[in-house]
Amino acid sequence: MIYKYFPPNHYSLENLQNGVLFCRHFEDFNDPFEFWSSLLQGIPTLNEVDRFKAACATWGFVDVDILDPPDDWQEYFESLDEAQPDFQLLFDHTRIACFCAAPDNLLMWSHYADGMRGFCVAFDESLILGDDPKDYLTDVEYLDAPPLVDSFIYVVAEDQYDYHLMAIDETKTEMKYFDKKEVWLGQLEDFQQCADEALALMKSIWRRAFAAKPAEWAYEREIRLLIRTIEGGKQPIKRAYPTEAVKQIIIGEKMDKAFRSELTKLIADRFHGVPVREVRRLPSSYGLEIS
Template sequence: MKGTRPAYWKALIDVRQELLKFNAPTEYAFQNLENGVIFCQHYSAYNDPFEFWSNIHEGIPNAAREPERFLAALAAWGFEFSSIEQATSDAGFVQEALGYFDECKDNGLPFQSMREEVRISCFASDRDNLLMWSHYADGLRGFCLAFDEGKIMDTVSEGYLAQVAYTRTPPAIDNLVYGISKDQEWYHEMAIEEQGQNPDYQDAADEAVRKMQSVWQEVFATKPVEWSYERERRLLVQTSRRDTAPISHPYPREAVKEIILGERMTDDNRSRILGILMQHYPAVTVKTARRANASYGLVFD
């Protein structure tokens, strides 16, 4: 699905966090490092059975049968009501709202097909996360790559980075809300362009962008709260594939800022990685993650 990366993709991430890839000491991990690629999979290949587990609502809601959707659509338009009864008390306003919803219903994106075509690679945010070193780097026998996210994103014209949100229930995703928010951003940006800077217009445009960002996160980056220890960030690469096969996404060698080796890595594996670094990443910083003496923590030297 081409041309789908939102213009505000940078706001989907927290640039103060690191972009870390934990790896077990496997042949695949060594080959990926040697070849300068990131392994990206279809969502069905991941170990979380609730990946992308949510419904995507389409079309215009019926106020009587779908009051929550109707109220959410009105809120995206800029009209907040405390109840569906209040919102529908004026028949003329309801007809006007339905007409506006009809104008916006095709502004959404084909999120369901995009989910099938997207390929995902998962990253972490904290290098001292003990569970990440245990679960994904074989108990300090593996290694962790620290990437420059700007250089990674420069290689992905049809993709984006997203912070994962952790929730207790699956999100209710509404493509109409996205379409209305898209229209509201356009409308208020045009008003600013034509009439000059106006705080009210800017606030409305910013709120529309926040709603669109929220929908993107709900569609592509929401998981059960039990996974929150990972503090995951994910790279999503949009493809046009019709299958579930993974892809290997290449990156420039200078995108690797640092590599952290686990202290329990075997001498053979350490020698192999250092050989790869000498040949392909001669300027990269190399550190070792070691168990702290007086705490259940890690030190890096």
């Protein structure tokens, strides 16, 4: 499960009633370093030694000698040039909903749930993500310096991922008709490992582009839902989720009685059967218990 903290206000109740998440453009966030990264694009030249070697390594040529690069490197790199993602454009067409990895985070209850006067909703991660391939759910990476985001390395990794998936499919087809399964099983393992490594690199670049923050924010243990939009501008959007995505609702012990009454009525009407719990301060330590 993933957890979202809400302050005790009309908008929190309205969004819960309507079953929507408020997803914002990164410039609406209070951290001035949101999406603050060094963006690199274009085919690396032989003079860009580190970028060139990184691109070759992603292609499968590790420890390349810059004086003796792969014969067809220029042809291969040029074939991928136009497929590079434009991260700056993607930034403006992305909206974000923020979650936390834990329901008992002291600072989250303080900062985002108004000093335990608000509430926290536990969501089913898979139901929040849904089946739209353009949406993405990722942990935030906390760094000491702005990340480097290279769109060319990304597109090479993407190409290698697709290539090795295709190789896996072709090998499985050949295994049906030829009696050398022990040979092909080894190939399948190699292809799968290469595909997994390429996918991991793609996710790493994507995370550093869309979900990197200064290390000072690490206490949040943030998880982000990234929604791709086709609209221009920077207006927020409301993303609907199914009722069954809500698994439990946790009420802060300092919640106002009138607001608690509104919230519990909403839960009974809209989320019948969803467990309602309460978070309290521990008397003997700076900790919380949920009961």
